Amino acid sequence: MLDVRDLAFGFGARRVGADVTFALAKGETLAVLGGNGAGKTTLFRTLLGLLPALNGEIRVDGHAVATLPPRARARRLAYVPQQHAPTFGFTAEEAVLMGRVSHLSTFARPGSTDRAAAADALTRLGIEALAARPVTELAQQAPVLILDEPTASLDFGNRARVLAEIDRLRHGGLTIVFSTHEPDQALAHADRALLLADGRPLALDAVGSALTAANVGRLYRVRVRTVDAGGKHRVFVTE
Amino acid sequence: MIEHGRFVRRTSLVLVGGIVVLLALAVIALGSGRYPITPNEIASIIWRRLAGDVRATTADAVVWQIRMPRVAVAALVGAALAAAGAAYQHLFRNPLVAPDTLGVSSGAALGAVLGIFFGAGFIVIELAAFAGGLAAVAVVMLIASRLKAHEPLVTLILTGVVVASLLAAAISLVKYLADPYNQLPAITFWLMGSFAAASTHEVWSLLPAVIISLAILVALAWRINLLALPDDEARALGVHTRLLRGVVIAAATLATAAGVAVAGIIGWIGLVVPHMARLLVGPEFSRLLPVAAIFGAAFLLAIDTLARTIAPIEVPPGILTAIVGTPVFIVLLAHARRVFS
Numbered sequence: 265m266l267d268v269r270d271l272a273f274g275f276g277a278r279r280v281g282a283d284v285t286f287a288l289a290k291g292e293t294l295a296v297l298g299g300n301g302a303g304k305t306t307l308f309r310t311l312l313g314l315l316p317a318l319n320g321e322i323r324v325d326g327h328a329v330a331t332l333p334p335r336a337r338a339r340r341l342a343y344v345p346q347q348h349a350p351t352f353g354f355t356a357e358e359a360v361l362m363g364r365v366s367h368l369s370t371f372a373r374p375g376s377t378d379r380a381a382a383a384d385a386l387t388r389l390g391i392e393a394l395a396a397r398p399v400t401e402l403a404q405q406a407p408v409l410i411l412d413e414p415t416a417s418l419d420f421g422n423r424a425r426v427l428a429e430i431d432r433l434r435h436g437g438l439t440i441v442f443s444t445h446e447p448d449q450a451l452a453h454a455d456r457a458l459l460l461a462d463g464r465p466l467a468l469d470a471v472g473s474a475l476t477a478a479n480v481g482r483l484y485r486v487r488v489r490t491v492d493a494g495g496k497h498r499v500f501v502t503e
Numbered sequence: 504m505i506e507h508g509r510f511v512r513r514t515s516l517v518l519v520g521g522i523v524v525l526l527a528l529a530v531i532a533l534g535s536g537r538y539p540i541t542p543n544e545i546a547s548i549i550w551r552r553l554a555g556d557v558r559a560t561t562a563d564a565v566v567w568q569i570r571m572p573r574v575a576v577a578a579l580v581g582a583a584l585a586a587a588g589a590a591y592q593h594l595f596r597n598p599l600v601a602p603d604t605l606g607v608s609s610g611a612a613l614g615a616v617l618g619i620f621f622g623a624g625f626i627v628i629e630l631a632a633f634a635g636g637l638a639a640v641a642v643v644m645l646i647a648s649r650l651k652a653h654e655p656l657v658t659l660i661l662t663g664v665v666v667a668s669l670l671a672a673a674i675s676l677v678k679y680l681a682d683p684y685n686q687l688p689a690i691t692f693w694l695m696g697s698f699a700a701a702s703t704h705e706v707w708s709l710l711p712a713v714i715i716s717l718a719i720l721v722a723l724a725w726r727i728n729l730l731a732l733p734d735d736e737a738r739a740l741g742v743h744t745r746l747l748r749g750v751v752i753a754a755a756t757l758a759t760a761a762g763v764a765v766a767g768i769i770g771w772i773g774l775v776v777p778h779m780a781r782l783l784v785g786p787e788f789s790r791l792l793p794v795a796a797i798f799g800a801a802f803l804l805a806i807d808t809l810a811r812t813i814a815p816i817e818v819p820p821g822i823l824t825a826i827v828g829t830p831v832f833i834v835l836l837a838h839a840r841r842v843f844s
Contacts, residue, residue, distance in 0.1 A: 314735050338741025345736055354728070355510075358787050362729050366741030373725040373789060404740060 265290045265325060265439040266311075266408050272319035273303070273310035273463070279318060280306045281463020286456070288441070290407070293434045295450030295471065296443040298460035299484055304443040305346065307460070308412050311441065312343050324408055338366035342406040346413050360386055363404040381405060409433065411442040415449070427453055447480050447500045459483045475500075514790040517783050521797035525578065528801055532574045532808040538565050568703070576701040576709060577807040577820075578800035580766050581776075583713045583758035585799020588773025589780065589791055590720055590755040594730050594748060598835055599660050601774035602636075602759040606663040608770065609670035610639025611756075611763035612694065616677050618764075619690055625708045625764070632760035633712075635670075640756055642666055696767035696821035698807050705765055712761035717796065719754040724789035727751055731786070769803070769821045771828025776802055778835065 266288040274280035281303040288294055298304050309315045311322055313329040322329040324340045332340070342363075363385070364378040374382075401409060414430070415423040430453055434440050444450055450457050450471060457474040459466040466483055467474040480500055481488040487503040534540045540548075540562055548566050551558065588601040595605075602608045614635025618628035647662045674694070681687045720727070729737045730748060737744050762769070780795040803820070806827075810820040 309735065312739055314738055334738060334743045335741045338739065341739070343736070343739035345733070345739070353786055354731075355785070355787075358728070362732065363740060365726065365729055368726075370726065371722045401740075 265292075266441070267323040268311065268320070269322075270320035271307075271310065271317055271322065273306055273315065274318050275306075275315070279463070281460065282319065283464050284320075284458070284468075286458065286468060288408075288439050288456075290439055291434055291437045292456065293430070293440040293442070293454040294456045294458060295454035296441065296458045296460060297445070297447060297450055297475075297480075297483060298443075302460045303463035304460060305412055307463075308343070308410050308441070308443070311410060312341055313337055314343075335366050338404065338406065340406050341408045341410065342401040342404040344401050344409070344411040344414055346416060356386060357382060363401055366404060366406075407437075408439045408441075411440070413443050413445070415444065415446075447475050448498075451475050451498060510785065510787070510790065514784045514794065517794055518797060521794060521801060525797060525801040525804065528804045528808065529574050529578070532577075532804055533566055533570045535808060535812050536565075536570065538562075540566065572703050572706050573698050573701040573807070574804060575706045576765055577698050577804045579706070579709055579713050580698075580762040580769065581772055581799040581801070581803025582796040583716065583762045583799075584769065584772040585776035585780075585795045585802070586717055586720055586792060587755040587758040587762075588799075589777035589788070589795040590727065590751055591773070592777055593727055593786075593788055593791075594751055594755075595659060596731055597659055598778070599657075599774070599832075600663070601771075601777075602755075602762075603667075603768065603770040603773060604660050604663045606639040606643050606666040606670065607636040607756055607759045608763055608768045609667040609674075611636035611760040612768050613639075613670050613673050613677075614760070615764050615767075616674050616690055616694070619693065620677050620681055620686060625705070629708065629712060629761060629764040632764040633757055636756040636760045636763070637753065639666055639670060640752060693767045695819040696769040697817065697819055698766055699811075699817055701765070709761055709765050712757055716754045716758035716761070719750065720758075720792055721789075723747065723751065724792050727788045767821070769824055771824040771832070772799055772803055774835075775824075775828050775831045778831070 266286075268284055268286050271284040272279060272282035273284075284307065286294065296304050296307065306315065310317050311329070313322070313332065317330065324332075324337075327336075327340070329337060329341070357379075360382040361374050361378060364374050364381060367378065368374065401411075411430070414426055418426060427449065430440060430442065434453075434455075440454075442454070454471055456469065457471045458468045459474060459479055461483055467479045477488045477490045477500065488500055489503060490498045491501055493499045530542050530545055533545050534542060538561065544562060545566060548563055552563075552567065557563075584602060587607075591600045591602065591605060591607075592598055602611075611632035612635070614631035614633070615628050617635075618631040623631070643659070643662050643666050646666070647659045650658055650662070678687060678690055681690055726742065726747060729740060729742045730744065730751065732740070734744055759773070776799045777791070777795045780791055780798050784790045784794050803824075806820045806823045810818045810823055
């Protein structure tokens, strides 16, 4: 569903990262981890076609992202940016309805199908989660969802709700890429992990093999050990 | 959804109310002046003309040749300026921008003054005003984006003020060069802003530009909402933001230029009226736009009727709008951040 080959990304002459290659099938989830400034957001913006790739190729559903027109691209790739600036005091429904724009022709206004999709997205996550709202992007109904630190500023409850929704979506067949600063979260909610150090992959593998204490320690330059938390759960602890 | 239904009902209520007020103001405007006409007479004069019965009475002449064009021009210019202001505010996510604070009015005025200076016809003056307005907004946007300031809200306005003052200097230069007996008075009175010279001919030259620009804004109204989001977000949702922004700026600038070409610089409408509309129906643009346009028409019509009746001589309407606009602007300045978050 999402194929990335030999990708280099950055801003014009300034290369932020390189050598990223992965392929995600339908229903697969990739967690991206890396220190502050490691290039996670730049990588995401490049995957979405918001920044031109400096090298390599990105294909979604077989189409090259670089050449897809905006509307066609948005019907395949949805993006939840890190910070949603609240603008203008739109109502929750108005904000969520904007996620339907890729399904509407240029002069059209949202109809009953769009309102139903928006209402569905809203009831699933609730208005409180709108503060960090992946809700608008749920209404977009794209097969690939890219979330930049979706739980960064959420309280305990909203974090659990958003993560549960991510699980529900991946089991429902969506391909998901999300970034996080919590290795535990990646372990519990993703199939594969990409550890990004200075824009280059330090490890890219199934979560079980990529997220070792040694790798996580190298990534964040701290001493880390894992603690068994029953079943297949593992928790990372700094020393 | 319930909320949606409530907003739609409220918007229709506000719209109907606005139209009723606008019509009432039109009747008052047609009836008042040095030759007063009662509403009953106005009704029968209009009815007779619609039925095809053209009479040469004084009342007929006053209504059809003098007051009706003036009412139409004031309402059209008010609607155009308010719609343009609403579009600019949305586009720049900034409650303080308007055709006048962005320098668009000054740019359009310079274009129009040059047109008058070279003795051009109305359509050319209108086109020159459009070109001047577009150039001004492009320069303001370019400078403001290069400054990368901490206070983008205020930076944009300051840049607009700076560019507007440069344009004012250019206008002064044209006035200095103009023939002092004919051109200079024409330019000066026109710049003050007035509807005194409004004729049927002006209505017809103004109408196409206003209809085209408002039609573009109405057709794109829902999509324009997405321009209020951060650029990345709007693009990821599938909007061609650069193209859409360009089209909206062109439409809003055309509306401004048409208004300026007919009536000179009439400030504050584009700033104040969209806020009144937003207070009543919220920020959603497809609801906001028609309400702002109707309110703008009613507001400028009321101002113009006052301008020609409160004193023995006509007061330029720009003076009255400034008296209303300045205090509102100061309040907005104090609450800008709160209003838009």
